[in-house]
Amino acid sequence: MIRRLLIVNRGEIALRIVRAARELGLVSIVAHSEADADTLAVQHADEAVCIGPAQASKSYLNIPAVLEAARSCQADAVHPGYGFLSESADFARAVKEAGLIFIGPDAEIIARMGDKAMARQTAIAAGVPVVPGSPHAVEGLEDALAVAEEVGYPLLIKAAAGGGGRGIRVAEDSDMLAKQLPQAQAEAQAAFGDGRVYLERFIARARHIEVQILADGQRALHFFERECSLQRRRQKVLEEAPSPAVDSATRKRLCDSAVALAEHVGYLGAGTLEYLFDDTTGEFFFIEMNTRIQVEHPVTEMITGFDLVRAMIQIAAGEPLGIAQDEITMKGWAIEMRINAEDPDRDFFPSLGTVEKLVWPTGPGVRIDSGLYEGYKMPPFYDSLVAKLIVWDDTRERALTRAGRALDEFHLQGFTTTADLHRRLIEDPAVKAGAFDTAFLERWLSEPASNHANKKEVIHEQ
Amino acid sequence: MTTQQIQAPFPGVFYRTPSPDEPVYVEEGQAVQAGDVIGLIEVMKQFVELKAEASGTLVSFSADNESVLEAGDVIGTLEVNE
Known part of the structure; x- marks a missing residue:
């Protein structure tokens, strides 16, 4: 039973968890740094507690300070969000030893899946394909x-x-x-x-595809895959669900393998299994597992209709999964665009400032996960992700059209973001065709922008 | 002899060392050449090298290691060679 949930994170994910907690009837308490006292998550939470100075090492990564805050505000559970302490086995263990519920798997599972060699061995033992390689160091x-x-x-x-x-x-x-x-x-x-x-x-042209799972320690369920190949410097930029490269037979094998691995380790909570997918051969290979909620979870929520953040809290509270796999179906297509406070024309250098004017897109099939509001001054200490613009429609083509419409409605004054980059990216013929791999975006960015299709460049010729 | 105030070009966290276990880039009173790295500023998880704009002597640092800076805050004083 959870009554008071301490949320140890910031930005849009802290707000996302506050929303889930409030809808579950829990008291939401946001643990924040001195630089984050004015965030939207703190404003919407029932309570807030300061855990230290601006630098993450002194606040969001400071395990003793977090435990002290949990004690002082009488929390009975801790949600770590993503990043920061979310995949720290030490933190998960410390929370449990303090008599609190950690919203996530046990420390042992976090440690096991966080070690690449051990995760690979575990996958092999569960019958999940891994990138073919030598089983040991080669001799001569x-x-x-x-x-x-x-x-x-x-x-x-x-x-x-x-x-x-x-x-x-x-x-x-x-x-x-x-x-x-x-x-x-x-x-x-x-x-x-x-x-x-x-x-x-060596898989020269691979896609990055991942499978969302939820598990209660006994049983695991999958929520289909996400396509996350559009990356820059190994950071995801635009994600979608489902993947345009996966047919239904492959989807079944892929998702079944994720469930098998999760059940093999007795997984509990929300997790994501990442795979390399070779669309020339249709082969997929497990690479790693993330034992936490992920940034791009909303695209899965949009196509399945399930609230993953709510579910992970319920599972941690001891509720078994109350549904069968065949009750989880996917409908339509969802796309998430990460809006970062970065200037694509200055090699993605952070673009800081105060939000002077803000108009969010609204209307059918549009979801915004963001902590921005007019007057908010962005602190320079943390990640540059400031908003996630998520759209849903019944087909991929329509979802891309809706993404364009939503980006056109979005207006932010005060600093530069990557929104305009997304506006150009979704007009690219390869992106429209779903034909890309993990190296696509960096190739695309290295081309002059004038090569890129742009809807706004109307040619006046008669 | 002219002195130059070295200012933070953008907000962030100032570091005098390349990593916690290493010695400082520049000691107070040390000579520097234009372009020498004198510190790092961390902004949104990116580390940007702060370089001396002129050759001279770095007389003093007014910003401590790991201190939080606003754009325009004075980091140190450089005595520029004639």
Whole structure:
């Protein structure tokens, strides 16, 4: 039983959780930093408590300060939102040890799925496909060539101790592998003090597709997939549900694999399984699991009609999932555009300021998740996401048209956002056709904007 | 000899070191060349290098490490070489 919910986050997601809590009849309490005392989440919450200075390390990431706030306001549950402490096993454990309910899975599951190697092993054990690769570090050239036959070319030679894109080489064939392997091993030894290398299939043109699940510790349910391939520097920019690349047979296999993995670990709460999808072969490979609510959850809510944030609170309170998989159906198409306070013409540099004028789009099929209001001065300390503009319509084509209409109605004065970029992006023929991969957006951004289709450039020729 | 006030070009958090465990970019009283990095400003999770606009001596810092700055706040004083 939860009566008083402490929300340890800020921005639009804190407000989203306040709304869910209030609709559930809970007392919503927002834990905020000194810089966030005037946010919309704090204004709409039943109560608020300051947990420290502006810098996240001293407030939103400060576990002792959060626990002290939870005690002082007599909270019985803690919702971490996304980012900050949401995937900290230490935090989940500390909340539980303080006698409170953590809205999310157990610390052990967070730790297990947060470790890439362990998550991969868990997926394999649950029968979920992972990117084909060598099961262990390759010994010498003979071993590598034998493994390569099974993995297939082109492949990546990855340093075991590498990360974040460092220590990776591509081999197109066996000759290149023979040449690159000793170099890669020497390089790994020099760079990381560990010469071990692995081989992994190189999927040149992949989509990023993810499956939303909810689970109650016994049973898991999926809420179909989201297409999140439009990214810049590994940050999602525009997401949609369902994916235009997934047919119903593939969807069933993909979503069933997500349920199998969630049930294999006895998952509890809301979670997302991320996959690489190769639409030339129709293969999908599990890459990682996020053990929290995600930024782009609204597109799933729009096509299924379920309130995921409400559901995760109910599950944490001990309510079992009260529905069967076949009661979850998808209808229509939803698109989310992330409106960031960044200037695309200045290499996406943060654009700060005060909201002088704000007109939100409204009307059929439009949802805004945002903490902005007129007079709000944006603090410089946190993420640049200031609004999520979500649209729904019965087909993808109509949803894109509605997205354009909504963006045209949106008006914000005070600082630059990425809204205009979205307006151009949704007019692009490849985006309209749903034909893109994870590298598409960066290629598109590197082209001059004059190459891009723009509805407003009417050609006056008779 | 002219002195120049180094101001924050935008709001953010000021850092004198490249990372918490490393020494400061510039000590007070140290000579700098135009273009030398003298600190970092973190704005919306992006780190931007703050560079000396002229060569000279960085006489003093008025902003502490990890302090919160508004645009235009004075970070330090540079004595510019003639």
